[in-house]
Every structure is written in structure tokens, then in C-alpha cells.
Amino acid sequence: MTEPLVSILMISYNNVQYLKTAIDSVLGQTYSNWELIISDDGSTDGAWELAQKLSEKDDRIKVYRNEKNLGIPKNRKIAHSKAMGDYVSHLDGDDILFPYSVATMVEYLNSNPTAMLAQSDSVYIDGDSKIIDYVKNREPEDNLAWFGWRHFGMYRNEVHDYIEGYNDRLKSACEDGDLFMQIAEKYPFIHVPVVLYKHRWHGKNQSKSNAKCETCTQRAECNYIRVWAKYANMDPITYTKLEETA
Numbered sequence: 001m002t003e004p005l006v007s008i009l010m011i012s013y014n015n016v017q018y019l020k021t022a023i024d025s026v027l028g029q030t031y032s033n034w035e036l037i038i039s040d041d042g043s044t045d046g047a048w049e050l051a052q053k054l055s056e057k058d059d060r061i062k063v064y065r066n067e068k069n070l071g072i073p074k075n076r077k078i079a080h081s082k083a084m085g086d087y088v089s090h091l092d093g094d095d096i097l098f099p100y101s102v103a104t105m106v107e108y109l110n111s112n113p114t115a116m117l118a119q120s121d122s123v124y125i126d127g128d129s130k131i132i133d134y135v136k137n138r139e140p141e142d143n144l145a146w147f148g149w150r151h152f153g154m155y156r157n158e159v160h161d162y163i164e165g166y167n168d169r170l171k172s173a174c175e176d177g178d179l180f181m182q183i184a185e186k187y188p189f190i191h192v193p194v195v196l197y198k199h200r201w202h203g204k205n206q207s208k209s210n211a212k213c214e215t216c217t218q219r220a221e222c223n224y225i226r227v228w229a230k231y232a233n234m235d236p237i238t239y240t241k242l243e244e245t246a
Contacts (some may be wrong), residue, residue: 025096025098041071089155100121104196137183149180
């Protein structure tokens with residue numbers, strides 16, 4: 001059986017301090033049939049030049065650059081447009097994969113043919129790559145109000161034929177959670193009970209500046225809120241509790 005091609009999407013912006021470590025963690029994978037799509041969003045700190053140089057190590061590393069800074073949601077969609085893989089995953093340019101991460105996710109997806117998406121457990125690391133916390137994710141259940149995108153996430157690329165895809169109308173970096181809800185609303189997903197991702201927490205993470213759902217002005221355009229509200233019995237626009245029906 002031919003091993004499926006895995007597209008690893010890495011969006012990059014002014015992360016030169018951590019970029020080589022992230023890329024090296026892909027080069028160190030025990031699973032070999034991958035492509036690394038790096039989409040630089042107009043870095044000015046040398047990250048773009050470094051990505052170009054590191055891509056010379058391996059032709060599976062493919063680098064692209066936006067003419068101007070577009071922000072995470074649009075950049076993620078652009079990165080995906082370059083992906084040729086059967087499976088698609090995310091690795092941010094300041095995070096790290098374990099050597100067995102891709103192989104493990106592929107094994108679980110191959111063994112669960114009805115699942116469209118798989119998510120693993122993860123650890124948080126600090127700026128020096130020291131582990132500072134552990135995240136065990138929930139097992140799937142019917143109530144999607146408890147869920148969202150979790151690292152390490154990998155999904156079947158074919159699902160894009162049946163959903164909107166990355167929501168580039170969003171201003172906050174919530175496009176991964178938005179995509180998760182689009183998939184989970186229609187298809188089974190699975191939890192891989194293995195730590196496969198090192199999520200770096202260095203104080204400048206984009207998620208710190210994301211709008212909170214309760215105050216976000218884009219709730220009407222957000223698939224995450226639309227699906228979440230349905231299961232949480234909330235009005236997605238007013239963000240108020242709906243009356244219980246008999």
C-alpha cells in the first residue's frame with residue numbers, strides 16, 4: 001500500500017528565532033512521504049531568507065511568500081492552496097513535532113477510515129523548549145460545544161470538497177477552530193491519546209490577541225460560533241442563552 005502524502009502547513013511571520021527548530025523537527029520525522037508548505041507573510045526579521053536557505057536541504061520543503069502581510073486566516077488558506085497531500089496538518093513556525101508525530105497520526109487515520117480528522121495530546125514548552133504543561137484532549141462526543149482545533153491536528157484533504165474550507169473572512173487567528181467545526185459538524189473525528197506536539201508559549205503568541213467569542217464582532221461570519229451555539233443552546237449573534245424547549 002502506498003503511503004499517503006502528508007502536507008504540513010507552516011505559516012510564518014517574524015519567527016526567525018524558532019523557525020529552524022520547527023523545520024528540523026519535520027526533517028527528523030520517521031515518516032518520509034511528506035511535503036512542508038511554508039507560507040511567509042512578509043517577514044522582516046530574516047525568517048523568509050532562513051526558510052529559503054533551509055529549503056535547499058530537501059526538495060520536500062516548499063517555500064512561498066506573500067507580497068504583503070495578509071494575516072493568519074488568509075495566509076493559512078494560501079498555504080493550503082499549495083498542498084498536494086492526501087492528509088493535511090498544521091505545524092506553526094515556533095512549535096515542534098516529535099519524530100514519530102506524523103507516522104502516528106497517519107496510522108490512526110488509516111485505521112479509522114470513516115474519520116475525517118484526528119487530534120492528539122500535546123505539551124506546552126517555553127522559549128527555551130522546556131516542557132511546562134501537558135494537555136490531554138477530550139474523547140469525541142456528540143456535544144461539540146466542548147471542542148475546537150487541537151494540536152497535533154491532521155485531516156483528510158478530500159473534506160475540502162464538502163465544506164467552505166479555511167474562513168479567510170475572519171480577522172482573528174481562529175481559522176483552525178472554524179475549520180474544525182465545519183468538519184466535526186458533518187463527519188466523525190478521533191482523539192489520538194499520544195503526545196505528538198510541542199506548543200511553544202513565549203508570550204507573543206497570536207492567540208493572546210484573538211478576540212474573545214463573547215465580544216467578537218464577527219460572530220455572524222464564524223463557523224465555530226455557529227456550530228458551537230447550536231450545541232450550547234446559545235444565540236450565535238447576541239451570545240445569550242436560548243430558552244429551553246420542552
